[in-house]
Every structure is written in C-alpha cells, then in structure tokens.
C-alpha cells in the first residue's frame with residue numbers, strides 16, 4: 001500500500017497539512033522550537049506543537065477527526081502568540097498563520113462535509 005491508499009481520511013489530513021506548510025513561508029512552524037536554543041520556552045509553553053509533529057501524528061493515526069487536527073493547529077498558534085511579544089516577527093507570523101491557516105481549515109471542513 002502507499003501512504004495515501006491506506007486511509008482516505010488520512011490522505012485528506014496529509015493534504016490539509018501540506019497546505020498549512022505552504023503558508024509557513026518563514027518556516028517557523030515547520031519543526032519543534034529547540035528548547036536548547038530557547039531555554040525559557042518551556043516555562044511559558046507547556047504543550048509545544050509544530051507542523052512536523054502534526055505530520056507524525058497523522059502517520060500514527062492519532063487524529064480521528066478534523067476537529068482533533070484543528071485543536072493541535074490552534075495550540076501551535078496560541079503557543080506562538082503566548083511566547084513571542086507582539087512587536088516580534090514571530091508574533092506577526094503567528095497572526096498570519098492563524099488567518100491563512102484558518103481559511104485552509106474552513107475550506108477543508110466544507111469539503112469534508114460535502115463528502116458526507
């Protein structure tokens with residue numbers, strides 16, 4: 001089997017994730033924040049999340065709904081807005097990803113509904 005053929009919903013989530021990755025033009029959400037480089041990150045962010053982790057969760061069938069996938073996306077954004085001050089590039093990238101990723105997820109929700 002291929003990754004895509006194993007589970008149609010699984011392939012659907014993978015496609016949605018690729019769209020979110022394409023919105024991360026600054027590539028700041030693509031991998032976990034390196035806590036060796038950012039020693040106080042863990043003081044503020046208790047549940048880190050990033051797009052690579054979301055991909056591995058898809059592959060391990062850890063999402064049983066689009067809502068569960070969206071919950072991790074929202075966690076990733078809220079972590080970014082909590083840790084970074086408002087005037088930083090990272091915070092502004094968080095706002096952009098919240099808005100653009102939100103549009104991706106709204107469309108995905110509509111498409112999924114159309115399949116039911």
Ligand SMILES: CC(=O)c1c[nH]c2ccccc12
Nearest residue numbers: 028029033038080083084090
């Ligand atoms: C997404 C995010 O907050 C970060 C992504 N890379 C970083 C490096 C230092 C501090 C924060 C971050």
